[in-house]
Amino acid sequence: MDTLYVVVLAGGSGERFWPLSTPNHPKQFPPLLEGQSFFQRTAERAASLVGADRVLVATRRELLPIVEQQLPGFPRENCILEPVGRDTAACIGLAALAIEARQPGARMLVTPSDHHIHPPHAFEETIRQGLLLLDRVDGLVTLGIPPTGPETGYGYILAGEAVPAHPAARRCQRFTEKPDRVTAERFVADGRYYWNSGIFLWRAATLLREVERRLPEHWRCLAAVRPALGSRAEAAALDEWFPRIPKVSVDVGILEKADEVYMVPATFAWDDVGAWSALGRILPKDESGNAVVGRHTSRDTHGCVVYGTTRPIATVGLRDLVVVETAEGVLVCPKDRAQEVKELVRLMRENRS
Amino acid sequence: MDTLYVVVLAGGSGERFWPLSTPNHPKQFPPLLEGQSFFQRTAERAASLVGADRVLVATRRELLPIVEQQLPGFPRENCILEPVGRDTAACIGLAALAIEARQPGARMLVTPSDHHIHPPHAFEETIRQGLLLLDRVDGLVTLGIPPTGPETGYGYILAGEAVPAHPAARRCQRFTEKPDRVTAERFVADGRYYWNSGIFLWRAATLLREVERRLPEHWRCLAAVRPALGSRAEAAALDEWFPRIPKVSVDVGILEKADEVYMVPATFAWDDVGAWSALGRILPKDESGNAVVGRHTSRDTHGCVVYGTTRPIATVGLRDLVVVETAEGVLVCPKDRAQEVKELVRLMRENRS
Numbered sequence: 001m002d003t004l005y006v007v008v009l010a011g012g013s014g015e016r017f018w019p020l021s022t023p024n025h026p027k028q029f030p031p032l033l034e035g036q037s038f039f040q041r042t043a044e045r046a047a048s049l050v051g052a053d054r055v056l057v058a059t060r061r062e063l064l065p066i067v068e069q070q071l072p073g074f075p076r077e078n079c080i081l082e083p084v085g086r087d088t089a090a091c092i093g094l095a096a097l098a099i100e101a102r103q104p105g106a107r108m109l110v111t112p113s114d115h116h117i118h119p120p121h122a123f124e125e126t127i128r129q130g131l132l133l134l135d136r137v138d139g140l141v142t143l144g145i146p147p148t149g150p151e152t153g154y155g156y157i158l159a160g161e162a163v164p165a166h167p168a169a170r171r172c173q174r175f176t177e178k179p180d181r182v183t184a185e186r187f188v189a190d191g192r193y194y195w196n197s198g199i200f201l202w203r204a205a206t207l208l209r210e211v212e213r214r215l216p217e218h219w220r221c222l223a224a225v226r227p228a229l230g231s232r233a234e235a236a237a238l239d240e241w242f243p244r245i246p247k248v249s250v251d252v253g254i255l256e257k258a259d260e261v262y263m264v265p266a267t268f269a270w271d272d273v274g275a276w277s278a279l280g281r282i283l284p285k286d287e288s289g290n291a292v293v294g295r296h297t298s299r300d301t302h303g304c305v306v307y308g309t310t311r312p313i314a315t316v317g318l319r320d321l322v323v324v325e326t327a328e329g330v331l332v333c334p335k336d337r338a339q340e341v342k343e344l345v346r347l348m349r350e351n352r353s
Numbered sequence: 354m355d356t357l358y359v360v361v362l363a364g365g366s367g368e369r370f371w372p373l374s375t376p377n378h379p380k381q382f383p384p385l386l387e388g389q390s391f392f393q394r395t396a397e398r399a400a401s402l403v404g405a406d407r408v409l410v411a412t413r414r415e416l417l418p419i420v421e422q423q424l425p426g427f428p429r430e431n432c433i434l435e436p437v438g439r440d441t442a443a444c445i446g447l448a449a450l451a452i453e454a455r456q457p458g459a460r461m462l463v464t465p466s467d468h469h470i471h472p473p474h475a476f477e478e479t480i481r482q483g484l485l486l487l488d489r490v491d492g493l494v495t496l497g498i499p500p501t502g503p504e505t506g507y508g509y510i511l512a513g514e515a516v517p518a519h520p521a522a523r524r525c526q527r528f529t530e531k532p533d534r535v536t537a538e539r540f541v542a543d544g545r546y547y548w549n550s551g552i553f554l555w556r557a558a559t560l561l562r563e564v565e566r567r568l569p570e571h572w573r574c575l576a577a578v579r580p581a582l583g584s585r586a587e588a589a590a591l592d593e594w595f596p597r598i599p600k601v602s603v604d605v606g607i608l609e610k611a612d613e614v615y616m617v618p619a620t621f622a623w624d625d626v627g628a629w630s631a632l633g634r635i636l637p638k639d640e641s642g643n644a645v646v647g648r649h650t651s652r653d654t655h656g657c658v659v660y661g662t663t664r665p666i667a668t669v670g671l672r673d674l675v676v677v678e679t680a681e682g683v684l685v686c687p688k689d690r691a692q693e694v695k696e697l698v699r700l701m702r703e704n705r706s
Contacts, residue, residue, distance in 0.1 A: 018667070297701045299693055308683065314371070314697045316686035325683045330661065332676050332685055333669035340652055344667045348650045 003106045004131065005204075006046035007095040010039055010059040010067060010113045011085050015345045016275050016338075019328035020307065028114035029066050032279065032293065032307075040070050042113040045120055049109070049127060056080055056098065057113075058091045061235075077230065083238050086245045089253040092200075093211045093222050094242075098229055100204040107134055108207070110200040110250075115272050116282050122268035130201040130264045133169045139260025140210065141201040142172065144194030145270045150184035153274060153339070155196035155251060157263050158187075172261040175251065194263060196251065197270060207254075214257050221245045275338035276322040276331070280305045294325070305335060356459045357484065358557075359399035360448040363392055363412040363420060363466045364438050368698045369628050369691075372681035373660065381467035382419050385632065385646065385660075393423050395466040398473055402462070402480060409433055409451065410466075411444045414588075430583065436592050442606040443598040445553075446564045446575050451582055453557040460487055461560070463553040463603075468625050469635050475621035483554040483617045486522045492613030493563065494554040495525065497547030498623045503537035506627060506692070508549035508604060510616050511540075525614040528604065547616060549604065550623060563607050571606070574598045628691035629675040629684070633658045647678070658688060 014026030021027035028039040046055040057067055058080035068074060080095050092110055099106050109127060117123050130141050144157050160173030175196065179187060187193035212219045221241040228237035255261050271278055280303070283291035288301060294308025296315070303320040306313055311325055322338050324331040331341065367379030374380035381392040399408040410420055411433035421427065433448050445463055452459050462480060470476050483494050497510050513526030528549065532540060540546035565572045574594040581590035608614050624631055633656070636644035641654060647661025649668070656673040659666055664678055675691050677684040684694065 019665075295704075297697055297704055299697060299700070311680070312372075312682040312701060314682060314684050314686075314694075314701060316693045316697060317690045318685060318687075321685070323683070323685050325678070327664070329665040329667060330676070330678045330683055331667050332671060332674070333667075334671075337670045340669045341667075344650055344652060344669060347652070348665060348667060351648075351650055 003103060004050050004109060005054045005056060005099045005103075005106055006050050006109045006111065007080070007092065007099075008039070008042050008046055008055060008057045008111055008113045009088065009091065010057050010063065011082065011091065012114060015342045018341055018345045019324060019326045019331055020309075022328060024062065025066065026063075026114070027273065028112075029063075029070065032273075033116075033282070037070060038116065038273065039067075039113040042111060042115075042117075043071055043074075045117065045123060046109075046111065048120065049124055053078070056095055058082070058095050060085055081235070081238070083235070083242050085247075086242060087247040088250040089211070089215055089218055089248045090222075090242065090245045092207065092250050093215075093218055094225070096204040096207045096211070097222055097226055100208060101226075101229060104205070106204050107131070108202060108204050112198050112272075115197075115199075115270060116278070118269045123266075126264060126266050126268060127201070129166075129168055133163060133166050133262055133264060134201060134203065136163065136166060137260060137262060138203070138206055139262050140206065140255060140258055141169075141262045141264060142255065143197040143199040143201075143266045144170075144263040145197050145266050147188050147193060147195050150181060150188050151195070152178060152181055152184050154178070154272070156184070156187050157194045157196050159192050159194055159263055159265075163262065169262050169264050172255070172263050175256045177252070194265060197266060198251070198272075199266075200250070200255075201264075210254050210258050215246075215248065215253050218245055218248070218253070275341065276305055276307070276324065276333075277335040277338040279307065280335055303335070356456060357403050357462060358407045358409060358452045358456075358459055359403050359462045359464065360409045360411055360433070360445065360452075361392070361395050361399055361464055361466045362441065362444065363410050363416065364435065364444065365467060368695045371694055371698045372677060372679045372684055373662075375681060377415065378419065379416075379467070380626070381465075382416075382423065385626075386469075386635070390423060391469065391626065392420075392466040395464060395468070395470075396424055396427075398470065398476060399462075399464065401473065402477055406431070409448055411435070411448050413438055434588070434591070436588070436595050438600075439595060439598045440600040441603040442564070442568055442571055442601045443575075443595065445560065445603050446568075446571055447578070447595075449557040449560045449564075450575055450579055453561060454579075454582060457558070459557050460484070461555060461557050465551050465625075468550075468552075468623060469631070471622045475619075479617060479619050479621060480554070482519075482521055482620075486516060486519050486615055486617060487554060487556065489516065489519060490613060490615060491556070491559055492615050493559065493608060493611055494522075494615045494617060495608065496550040496552040496554070496619045497523075497616040498550050498619050500541050500546060500548050503534060503541050504548070505531060505534055505537050507531070507625070509537070509540050510547045510549050512545050512547055512616055512618075516615060522615050522617050525608070525616050528609045530605070547618060550619060551604070551625075552619075553603070553608075554617075560607075563611050567610050568599075568601065568606050571598055571601070628694065629658055629660070629677065629686075630688040630691040632660065633688055656688070 012026035014021035017027040061081040156176045158174040159170040163169040289303045292306045295312040298315045301315045301318045305322045307324045365379035367374035370380040414434040509529045511527040512523040516522040578590045643657045648665040651668045654668045654671045658675045660677045
């Protein structure tokens with residue numbers, strides 16, 4: 001693993017976990033997991049894989065204080081600081097530039113920092129499978145999650161032909177972003193489809209070659225920034241060029257278009273923690289099946305997600321609800337409608353304006 | 354009305370409205386009604402009936418600062434301050450002593466301060482009926498509420514024979530405190546039963562005579578305090594004697610035993626606001642039938658009681674729930690189980706200790 005770097009993506013907008021997460025404190029940062037944040041868990045996983053000095057954190061510049069607080073001693077030069085968010089193609093391209101400059105020929109693992117992954121050793125095993133694949137091919141690798149249901153919020157990968165001399169890898173034959181329910185059900189029944197985890201593995205140089213080929217506007221801006229990277233002029237160069245980059249995800253801008261795209265199936269349990277209800281799957285439960293963080297007193301309350309910060313929460317006669325209290329506000333909704341929190345946040349913003 | 358005093362009872366324990374009310378801030382004091390508290394509404398009703406200087410407030414000594422804050426300029430000498438709560442017979446007896454000393458032969462109206470009464474002119478009309486009755490009889494008068502359902506938490510009065518030359522008054526034939534459901538249903542179906550409102554009317558001297566006759570222990574202590582009333586020695590005398598008084602309600606200790614007890618049916622709308630769900634009956638509703646105090650943003654939320662203090666509350670997909678946020682904590686429960694909040698408060702106390 002001595003040429004592997006890990007890029008932890010820690011931007012994010014944070015609407016779906018209101019009132020815990022906010023644009024200035026997205027969901028990877030609150031201590032949801034026994035006092036640790038998803039970000040801290042991700043950085044730990046990364047450091048145990050490659051060593052702390054080869055972990056890079058890509059985030060928006062204004063989130064740097066939170067990163068420094070959550071990872072004491074994390075080297076400032078390992079932070080990729082975007083002046084504004086331009087989606088993943090831009091910041092992954094920037095990270096690839098930094099890594100290639102540091103160690104030409106290096107490989108990079110890109111991972112979101114707001115996912116739940118368990119157990120760590122299975123994650124490492126899957127990464128090893130991915131690295132094995134990179135020894136055979138010069139392409140882009142994504143980790144595929146065996147789907148557990150017809151989720152409509154994910155990207156699906158149709159796994160194509162096998163890769164010679166690799167036990168598990170497949171070529172990606174087609175990407176389908178957020179299918180409708182019927183299509184998702186068909187995909188799951190089909191058996192050849194995987195969820196796109198958003199965890200990627202490739203040589204930095206390979207990614208940069210694909211950026212140049214598929215996203216010329218990105219390439220032009222990244223090339224302009226390149227000479228200043230790591231110098232005092234970096235922030236000014238980013239301020240000038242980064243905002244001009246179009247907002248495109250690496251999935252849409254590159255993976256869906258590139259020729260050599262592969263998938264390694266994940267052998268770990270994965271949850272994208274897309275809404276409050278996910279905590280009901282991830283956290284340990286009390287004897288009534290409630291996932292509780294904070295002080296909770298209850299009668300006849302079952303299957304709920306209860307999250308309190310400073311104040312006690314008391315409940316009677318609830319089933320499968322999410323109840324959250326933070327300094328930002330209070331949220332109450334059924335677990336199966338937790339994805340509507342995004343709309344609520346929009347409504348609140350309208351009410352205020 | 355020139356010999357009528359009003360005694361506003363403002364003790365109370367405040368468990369049923371957790372987390373808004375607490376023992377140190379019982380439910381008559383929070384601004385539940387368009388910025389006003391039930392206590393302020395009650396004092397207003399009393400003052401418009403008899404003039405502010407003939408309104409007395411009976412409360413626990415530690416609640417005096419709240420009284421003074423909510424009724425600016427309220428004369429200190431009109432406060433009856435119990436060093437400890439000994440239920441209503443004790444504090445009403447004490448108030449009767451004070452009134453009889455101030456104006457021998459005066460009549461007194463006793464009213465809780467945590468009930469909802471509407472409209473004020475109907476209340477005044479009922480009181481006038483009660484005073485008319487006091488012109489005819491030398492007894493104890495309670496206001497009876499025509500029952501709207503088989504409530505098991507109230508006291509019921511069986512109305513007996515009519516009073517000559519009074520259009521509406523009846524003798525109280527029997528009191529039944531908190532009947533079981535079947536009995537309550539029978540009472541309501543019977544048609545001769547009323548709820549006991551806890552609003553009383555009598556001559557101070559009549560009440561004192563009954564205390565002497567029915568509650569000798571009360572009488573002994575009150576008689577010991579009597580000489581000090583209104584003097585600098587009052588607080589010390591109360592400290593000495595009040596704690597010795599047994600805890601008995603005026604209903605159980607006197608009304609159920611006295612010979613001359615009458616009932617005047619109320620012509621006003623009445624709610625004892627016994628739990629959070631009551632706000633759903635009292636407060637105006639939004640277009641989805643929610644009774645809301647504070648900032649509330651919602652999708653598909655109907656028939657709820659939402660009470661927030663400083664923080665916004667956001668809800669999705671809720672039906673007939675109570676959601677409360679205060680500095681003390683957060684409460685979520687179905688409206689029809691709001692009476693269980695008392696048990697929750699007990700549980701919380703146990704969890705802490």
